[in-house]
Amino acid sequence: MLFPAYGMSFYEFDDEKDIASYGVLMCDKVHCVPPMTPLYFYVGWYWYTHGIRYAAETLCLPTSKGWDTRIVNGYQYITAIRTTHEEAQFREPLFRERIKPFIEDFDGVWEPLKRELVDSYSNLKKARGMDKWEDIKKLSNIDLLTLMNDFVFNVDRREAEIHMLMMVATYYLFGSLQKTWRELFGMEAAVDPEYQTLMAGFDSKQFQVDKLIWNLGNRVRELGLEDVFLSIKDNEQILAKLEESEAGRQWLKEYKHFLKENG
Numbered sequence: 001m002l003f004p005a006y007g008m009s010f011y012e013f014d015d016e017k018d019i020a021s022y023g024v025l026m027c028d029k030v031h032c033v034p035p036m037t038p039l040y041f042y043v044g045w046y047w048y049t050h051g052i053r054y055a056a057e058t059l060c061l062p063t064s065k066g067w068d069t070r071i072v073n074g075y076q077y078i079t080a081i082r083t084t085h086e087e088a089q090f091r092e093p094l095f096r097e098r099i100k101p102f103i104e105d106f107d108g109v110w111e112p113l114k115r116e117l118v119d120s121y122s123n124l125k126k127a128r129g130m131d132k133w134e135d136i137k138k139l140s141n142i143d144l145l146t147l148m149n150d151f152v153f154n155v156d157r158r159e160a161e162i163h164m165l166m167m168v169a170t171y172y173l174f175g176s177l178q179k180t181w182r183e184l185f186g187m188e189a190a191v192d193p194e195y196q197t198l199m200a201g202f203d204s205k206q207f208q209v210d211k212l213i214w215n216l217g218n219r220v221r222e223l224g225l226e227d228v229f230l231s232i233k234d235n236e237q238i239l240a241k242l243e244e245s246e247a248g249r250q251w252l253k254e255y256k257h258f259l260k261e262n263g
Contacts, residue, residue: 013070013077025070025077035074043152044160045069045076051160053081055168060094102169109169113162120155133259174199209262216255223247 018025036045053066065081083091101109128147130136139147178189189195201207220229225247232238242248 011069011071013072018070022068022079025079028076028078032075036071036076037074041071041074041076043156047152047157047160048164050157051162051164052168054161055164056081058165059098059168059172060091061168062088062092062095099169099172102173106173110166113166117155117159117162120158124150124155131260133256133263212258212262216251216258219251219254223251225251 013025031045049067049069055061056064056066061083063083065083067078067080070077070079124147125131128139128143130139136144136147178195181187181189181192181195185192220226225242225245228238228241228248232241239252242252
C-alpha cells in the first residue's frame, strides 16, 4: 500500500490492474534502501518520474515513452511504458534526428542546460536575499515554505527534466559505442579492459565537489582541529567550539565558502 502521508494515491499499487497492464514491475533498490520517506518521494522522485517521460518524448525514443512508478511500503517499483510496433517504426526516424546533436556536439547541448540550472538556483537564492548559507535562518516559516515550493516546482522540476534528458541520451550513446566496439574488435565492451580504460570518466562537477570535501577534511588536520571533531558529537556544539580559536574560524571561513557554491 501507499501510506496516506505520501499524498499521491495515483502511485498506489493495484495488484490486479497493474500486473495486467505492465507485466513486470522492478523494485528500485538503488534509490529505495532504506525505503523512501514521503518528503524524498514528493520532492525528488515525483519529478524524476515526470523527467524520464519528458526525456523519452523529447528524444522520441522508439521503444519506450518513459516509465511508470508504483510505491509499496516506501519502495519504488518501476516499469517501462512500452510503445507498439507501429509507434516504434514511426518514432525511430525522429529519434535518429534528435539524438544527432548529442553525438556531434555533446557539450554544445549540455553546457547551456547546465548554465540554466546553475542560474535558476542562484537566482532563486538572490530573490530571497540569501547571499550566505546561514541567511536561510533569517526566513520566516511561510517564506521558507514559499522558497521550498519555488524550488520544488521550478528548480527541482527542471533539474529532473535535464537530468533525465542527458542521462537517457548518454546511455543510448554508450549503447551505440558498445555495439560499434563489438563490431570492430569482436569483444564485448563491458569485459574489454581497453574499453574500461577509455570510459574511466572525466573531471566532472561531482568529482570536483568530492575533492573539495576531501580537502576540507585535510584542512582539519592541517589546522590541528582533529580533537574538536572527534571529541564532540553534536554539530552545533562543534561549530560553536570552532568559533573559539583562530584556526577554527579559518576552517569555518573555508567551509562557508564551500557551502555558498555547493551547499
